[in-house]
Amino acid sequence: MPRNVIRHVDQNGPLARRVRPGEALLSVNGKLIRDVLDYKYYSYDRDLLLELRTPEGKIRLVRVRKPEGLDLGLDFETYLMDRPRACANRCVFCFIDQNPPGMRKSIYFKDDDARLSFLMGCYITLTNLTEREIMRIIDLHVSPVNISVHATDPALRTAMLGNPRAGEALDIMRRFAAAGITMNCQIVCCPGLNDGAALARTMEDLKALYPAVRSVSVVPVGLTRYRDGLPQLTPFSEGSARGVVEQVTQFGNKCMEELGTRLVFCSDELYQKAGLPLPPDGFYEEHVQLENGVGMLRLLEAEFESALCTADAPDGVPFSIATGAAAAPMIEKLLFSAREKYGKLNGRVYTIRNDFFGSGVTVAGLVTGGDLISQLRGRDLGARLLISADMLRREEVDFLDSVPLGDAAEALGVPIYPVACDGGALCDAMFGILPEIPQPAADAEETEYNKYN
Numbered sequence: 052m053p054r055n056v057i058r059h060v061d062q063n064g065p066l067a068r069r070v071r072p073g074e075a076l077l078s079v080n081g082k083l084i085r086d087v088l089d090y091k092y093y094s095y096d097r098d099l100l101l102e103l104r105t106p107e108g109k110i111r112l113v114r115v116r117k118p119e120g121l122d123l124g125l126d127f128e129t130y131l132m133d134r135p136r137a138c139a140n141r142c143v144f145c146f147i148d149q150n151p152p153g154m155r156k157s158i159y160f161k162d163d164d165a166r167l168s169f170l171m172g173c174y175i176t177l178t179n180l181t182e183r184e185i186m187r188i189i190d191l192h193v194s195p196v197n198i199s200v201h202a203t204d205p206a207l208r209t210a211m212l213g214n215p216r217a218g219e220a221l222d223i224m225r226r227f228a229a230a231g232i233t234m235n236c237q238i239v240c241c242p243g244l245n246d247g248a249a250l251a252r253t254m255e256d257l258k259a260l261y262p263a264v265r266s267v268s269v270v271p272v273g274l275t276r277y278r279d280g281l282p283q284l285t286p287f288s289e290g291s292a293r294g295v296v297e298q299v300t301q302f303g304n305k306c307m308e309e310l311g312t313r314l315v316f317c318s319d320e321l322y323q324k325a326g327l328p329l330p331p332d333g334f335y336e337e338h339v340q341l342e343n344g345v346g347m348l349r350l351l352e353a354e355f356e357s358a359l360c361t362a363d364a365p366d367g368v369p370f371s372i373a374t375g376a377a378a379a380p381m382i383e384k385l386l387f388s389a390r391e392k393y394g395k396l397n398g399r400v401y402t403i404r405n406d407f408f409g410s411g412v413t414v415a416g417l418v419t420g421g422d423l424i425s426q427l428r429g430r431d432l433g434a435r436l437l438i439s440a441d442m443l444r445r446e447e448v449d450f451l452d453s454v455p456l457g458d459a460a461e462a463l464g465v466p467i468y469p470v471a472c473d474g475g476a477l478c479d480a481m482f483g484i485l486p487e488i489p490q491p492a493a494d495a496e497e498t499e500y501n502k503y504n
């Protein structure tokens with residue numbers, strides 16, 4: 052089935068009753084539509100002429116006038132209207148290489164696709180872009196682009212990414228900057244590899260591209276217990292994590308004086324590894340790097356406290372919350388704070404140890420259904436269990452290890468509510484205003500995209 056075939060037409064959109072599912076979108080205003088990027092870009096204007104091919108093979112034209120920027124409301128056979136681009140790297144720290152065997156196939160797919168960066172915030176490495184694709188990003192002004200930089204020293208980046216083209220990244224970024232494209236950057240920091248002087252150079256090089264480079268996050272390398280045959284990497288100790296946090300903080304102070312922004316931020320996890328308190332919420336400016344766990348816990352706290360000010364009395368039904376080791380202390384703190392206000396709040400927090408990947412992995416988003424079941428079976432979970440919605444994949448009905456949400460609920464004998472990573476939603480759920488429990492969809496798209504390359 053060609054990927055430009057329309058699967059669904061929004062009946063509240065500008066093409067309601069004018070375009071049918073099963074028709075293929077060929078061009079918009081004479082521009083060929085090859086993928087979702089073309090579709091989004093060329094359908095932005097107010098006056099459009101669509102060229103469609105019916106299932107019977109007839110070509111027909113549809114003229115449409117709509118507000119500028121309004122989406123046409125079409126869904127296609129696949130999200131990208133194309134295959135996602137696979138990465139061409141062999142990064143020494145690749146998390147996907149550290150997955151255990153036997154997981155579903157899509158977990159092992161290594162995407163590295165500029166379109167996913169723009170549309171879904173995925174991080175890309177720039178190592179698989181052809182000159183034509185670079186020009187297309189510039190011409191279509193695809194912005195922002197999220198880039199996994201790791202190091203700007205060409206030799207070091209080439210070694211870390213295991214790709215001879217990796218050293219070209221800074222030149223490509225300079226071209227993007229000259230074209231006015233905004234970039235958010237990520238540095239996966241590996242002790243002894245790209246910290247210290249290498250990190251100092253990377254931060255300086257990225258600072259030189261400000262304001263095109265809008266933000267930079269520094270996240271600690273994630274190491275699972277499945278590293279047999281992979282390059283040897285050193286995990287962060289408290290001392291080495293502290294060194295990186297201090298280095299980034301000093302650099303951020305300098306940026307604040309010179310640019311009016313800190314520019315570079317450490318993830319919450321790095322502060323935790325360093326045994327240092329998280330900075331206050333205001334430190335994180337516009338929270339641009341939340342997806343990388345930068346300032347996420349402080350924002351959760353601020354949202355929760357704000358929601359608590361206006362919350363009605365809780366329903367008094369006993370509940371439990373399960374989360375990873377990284378977020379557990381903050382969730383405990385929020386529960387305590389809510390109890391200070393409403394004594395009858397009857398909840399408890401369970402910290403789930405990550406046996407699946409290894410105890411060094413502490414984020415809630417990598418807690419599996421198997422660990423949840425084995426560690427909570429027989430425990431007092433109250434009348435409902437709240438988890439982070441980040442634990443779920445594939446249309447939000449399965450855990451990472453393919454355990455369906457419904458099976459986990461059945462095994463634990465309690466309804467499980469996935470709560471959005473938002474302090475207001477967490478406050479609501481604690482007080483009895485519950486999110487819907489997602490149900491499996493018959494036509495869920497199988498592809499999962501890995502956001503943090």
Ligand code: SF4
Nearest residue numbers: 138140142145161504
């Ligand atoms: S870390 Fe990302 S870019 Fe590197 S090998 Fe893995 S999937 Fe590819």
